[in-house]
Amino acid sequence: DTAVSQTPKYLVTQMGNDKSIKCEQNLGHDTMYWYKQDSKKFLKIMFSYNNKELIINETVPNRFSPKSPDKAHLNLHINSLELGDSAVYFCASGGSSSYNSPLHFGNGTRLTVT
């Protein structure tokens, strides 16, 4: 009964490939997010969706495309992977008043591009 689940946990791939990371939450939250954690552990928001609508789109290469088929799922597709994309990607979800409610995070997907 994991609240926010991501798959896969580890992803090793070569430069130029296309890959996807899936995220699902069973908390009934309206808002979902993707965060990127770099090698120095810095967490930066990439995207947020509210009820399947893109709300936040930070300065992220357009090779990254989030897709939300329904409010319980937010997948991240990455085209033409580059070495610099290597990081841990975290999915998170928050309630409708997520401004003052905590986010719930998945356990992360460690992406390694070789």
Next chain:
Amino acid sequence: AQSVTQLDSQVPVFEEAPVELRCNYSSSVSVYLFWYVQYPNQGLQLLLKYLSGSTLVKGINGFEAEFNKSQTSFHLRKPSVHISDTAEYFCAVSVLNQAGTALIFGKGTTLSVSS
């Protein structure tokens, strides 16, 4: 714009010693502040949050934090740490703007507890 500064990147302490992890924020509006913990190879777990009311907030695992508006700080404390507290700790501020809501994180503090 809101931002968070964690003043110490690494804090080494001995078991059973007290610890304080420092966090300062900048915001021109009301703030909601959070501390998260990340154990090795895991996601982030909420330790505690400040939304309003009492400035002393108690969280899980014996941690507490004090919101100080005049000093724009939200330092995390524990009177006696355990080896199992070794982890990465993140202070975060909730941001609400035209683009929506998001958590903005500090750069993290690595707490290393040794015996």
